[in-house]
Amino acid sequence: MSQDADDGTAGSADDHDFAPLPIALLPWHESACDKLTAAVASKRLSHGLLLQGPAGVGKERFASALAAALFCTARGERLEACGECAECHLSKAGTHPDLHWLRIPEDKKSIGVDQVRDVCEQLSMTSMRRGYRVAVIAPAEKMTPSAQNALLKTLEEPAPRTVLVLVTARPSALLPTLRSRCQRIEVARPETASALRWLAAALGGAPPPRLLAVAGGSPLKALALAPNFAALEEQMAGLLEALLDGRIEVTRAAADMQGAGLPTRLDWLEAWLVAAVQAATGVTNETPLTFPTGSLLQRAAAELNITRAFQVLDRLREARRLLEGPVSASLVVETLLLELRTAATAR
């Protein structure tokens, strides 16, 4: 699931060391596919593609589908793999010799220059199957600056029928020179209604009310969250109630939030804040607060000081960024919860 959720945790430099991704497009991939179909039809497909979009929309899956479509020998005008030809069988098995995945090695935190050089060398060789050669780099923003420069050289003198796909949720973290060499393809979040439809089909039933909101509207992230969502709801609702009620201290609440699940718990908190702000400002609310009427969390949301709530939201997004660096997680989370409690009791 991790590869589908674009969370970048899957990691090996080896091409075939992870489960192959499906080669079928997801319903909300259509417009990105249209754009690429037009580029191929007019023979203007760029050698470098910057596949960007938020986490959980299936960017890596789109890259897998795109590569399969480029290899496919039986596709129609649309850039979509037939799923049946010999090339498609290789793609589905994850063993197509002309597709190279470049990921963060398990024992590293970034994609290094040697990995990039290796893959560029392989791309410069003749295709094993006389067609396109494709390399997918995910997450591209995890390339070191020298790796990005090495890639830039390949993009400046590309071999024919080679495509480099850079997958990223944070394009601004890439070198501007590299970005400007690539054609930008946006993989957007679906509309809420269609995301919910897809999610219901994938889960075999209606998803829990706040699941999609906590996943930031990203269906694959929601699907990955689903098995543990009830536990997350229970824990976070309990924790927030106890904090706002004064039953537990900020330090204790912060300690309970930390660990491997911290990013998800921050997502939960953000969804609650966003819903509260939307309800208070009368913005059309696609993700209603469905805590029981009269419950502490519903009352607290209604009574939240809006100016301060916006500040807490800013702080929360900043906290996420800070937590990627070498900071004390306790300090970051405590500061955040302190501001949240103040916002909830400020009037």
Ligand SMILES: [Zn+2]
């Ligand atoms: Zn095919």
